Amino acid sequence: MTKKTVRNHALDVLTKVGDGGGFSHLIIDQTIKKANLNNKDVALLTEIVYGTLNRKLTLAYDLKQFVKKENKLQSWVKWLLYLSFYQMKYLNKVPDHAIINEAVEIAKQRGHQGIVKLVNGVLRTAQRNGFTDYSEIEDAYERLAIETSTPRWLIERWDDSYGLEKAEAIARQNLAHQAMSIRVNPLRISREEAIEQLRSDGFEVSPSLFSNQGIVIEKGNVLTHDLFTQGAVTIQDQSSMLVTEMMQIEDDQMVLDACSAPGGKTTHIAEKLHNTGEVHAFDIHEKKMRVVKEKAETLGLINIKTASKDARLLTENYPPETFDRILIDAPCSGLGVIRTKPDIKYSKTENDIDNLAIIQFELLTKIAPLIKKDGMIVYSTCTVDPTENEVIIAEFLTSHQAFEVDPSFFETLPVQLKDSVGITEFGLQIFPDDFNTDGFFMTRLRRREDDGQLGNILS
Numbered sequence: 101m102t103k104k105t106v107r108n109h110a111l112d113v114l115t116k117v118g119d120g121g122g123f124s125h126l127i128i129d130q131t132i133k134k135a136n137l138n139n140k141d142v143a144l145l146t147e148i149v150y151g152t153l154n155r156k157l158t159l160a161y162d163l164k165q166f167v168k169k170e171n172k173l174q175s176w177v178k179w180l181l182y183l184s185f186y187q188m189k190y191l192n193k194v195p196d197h198a199i200i201n202e203a204v205e206i207a208k209q210r211g212h213q214g215i216v217k218l219v220n221g222v223l224r225t226a227q228r229n230g231f232t233d234y235s236e237i238e239d240a241y242e243r244l245a246i247e248t249s250t251p252r253w254l255i256e257r258w259d260d261s262y263g264l265e266k267a268e269a270i271a272r273q274n275l276a277h278q279a280m281s282i283r284v285n286p287l288r289i290s291r292e293e294a295i296e297q298l299r300s301d302g303f304e305v306s307p308s309l310f311s312n313q314g315i316v317i318e319k320g321n322v323l324t325h326d327l328f329t330q331g332a333v334t335i336q337d338q339s340s341m342l343v344t345e346m347m348q349i350e351d352d353q354m355v356l357d358a359c360s361a362p363g364g365k366t367t368h369i370a371e372k373l374h375n376t377g378e379v380h381a382f383d384i385h386e387k388k389m390r391v392v393k394e395k396a397e398t399l400g401l402i403n404i405k406t407a408s409k410d411a412r413l414l415t416e417n418y419p420p421e422t423f424d425r426i427l428i429d430a431p432c433s434g435l436g437v438i439r440t441k442p443d444i445k446y447s448k449t450e451n452d453i454d455n456l457a458i459i460q461f462e463l464l465t466k467i468a469p470l471i472k473k474d475g476m477i478v479y480s481t482c483t484v485d486p487t488e489n490e491v492i493i494a495e496f497l498t499s500h501q502a503f504e505v506d507p508s509f510f511e512t513l514p515v516q517l518k519d520s521v522g523i524t525e526f527g528l529q530i531f532p533d534d535f536n537t538d539g540f541f542m543t544r545l546r547r548r549e550d551d552g553q554l555g556n557i558l559s
């Protein structure tokens with residue numbers, strides 16, 4: 101039997117996950133392990149799968165120009181055409197004739213003569229005539245939706261919240277390549293030392309503006325580097341690092357991380373405590389807490405206590421005013437991380453956003469009594485939507501007068517950063533297009549020293 105090609109594996113993955121059948125990263129991981137692919141093939145598989153998924157609506161529109169009854173096609177035929185279109189349009193590495201030949205070969209292995217003819221015919225016509233010019237689409241929302249492969253409701257929603265120009269910038273950025281960033285573990289190495297070591301090993305890196313522990317990697321695969329395998333650095337998006345920076349952690353503090361898995365911020369907090377104090381890390385999913393524990397072990401952190409629990413019930417575990425700092429990195433729609441998880445833009449609905457907002461508000465209100473006077477709660481989400489962000493904070497402040505947004509942190513940000521992100525009276529919104537990072541909302545709520553008693557925060 102001949103060995104399956106990377107594109108054939110990519111087709112397997114896309115047929116499984118493309119129409120909403122599961123998490124693409126898990127299926128990709130399984131495929132890579134099973135097929136025993138080398139690094140170059142893994143990179144190509146990932147590029148084709150994520151690229152095709154990310155452009156799904158655009159490619160579907162393209163296909164309609166060539167096949168009248170495209171909805172009658174078998175799923176694998178549709179995805180074979182999508183992934184071939186994707187390579188022809190967006191990847192310059194392989195000539196069109198090679199892409200077409202391979203697609204026809206795959207069609208021969210999987211289907212009957214009719215399908216082989218169709219695949220060959222569609223791809224050769226596309227090669228000859230080129231693809232659609234989207235400027236022909238008159239409706240501005242529709243055009244943007246098709247061009248950027250973003251559901252129309254999302255474009256309209258971002259337009260309502262931030263204006264059409266920003267909506268377009270976000271949607272386009274969601275298609276762009278994302279630079280990887282890492283966080284240096286100060287218990288093991290300084291940022292300067294890590295940068296020097298990576299540069300001398302041929303990496304192109306620069307210090308992050310977001311965190312004095314952050315490094316942006318422009319070139320090089322850190323996953324196989326000693327610094328990563330030995331726990332001196334960990335992978336984390338820069339926006340995510342800024343959340344913990346905002347907590348202003350000091351040695352010996354008692355810190356609650358209410359929604360902690362997979363532990364990116366838990367371990368950052370623990371590092372900032374220099375292994376002093378205590379981080380009490382919870383997540384509703386017991387299984388996920390194992391990942392937090394493993395991450396803590398790899399990084400040599402001994403000040404993290406983990407448990408699983410619905411964080412809305414944590415007042416059962418602790419008396420009021422237990423913690424100096426609390427982080428609520430709430431479950432959210434994830435509209436800020438579409439670039440790395442393109443499935444999000446097709447699967448989330450407005451209904452999901454409303455339901456998540458209920459949970460987010462409950463988390464904040466139920467956990468609030470656990471913060472000490474003059475202590476701070478940082479609330480964050482990796483989404484770009486006021487309903488899950490500013491609106492939650494506005495409602496919380498109305499019903500919890502013991503709290504105020506503490507904007508002093510914003511003043512400490514580098515000017516370049518401060519001037520580019522969205523800062524309102526309710527917090528800071530980083531859009532994916534601001535710095536080519538994840539989109540994140542974060543804010544810091546201080547419980548007033550003169551709050552008197554808990555009365556009005558126990559709602």
Ligand SMILES: C[S@@+](CC[C@H](N)C(=O)[O-])C[C@H]1O[C@@H](n2cnc3c(N)ncnc32)[C@H](O)[C@@H]1O
Nearest residue numbers: 359360361362363364365383384410411429431
């Ligand atoms: C955005 S993720 C947290 C990411 C994490 N803070 C990090 O930096 O790696 C949100 C987490 O909240 C958890 N979660 C959802 N509902 C919860 C609840 N009611 N109580 C505690 N955790 C919850 C989810 O399982 C998920 O792991």
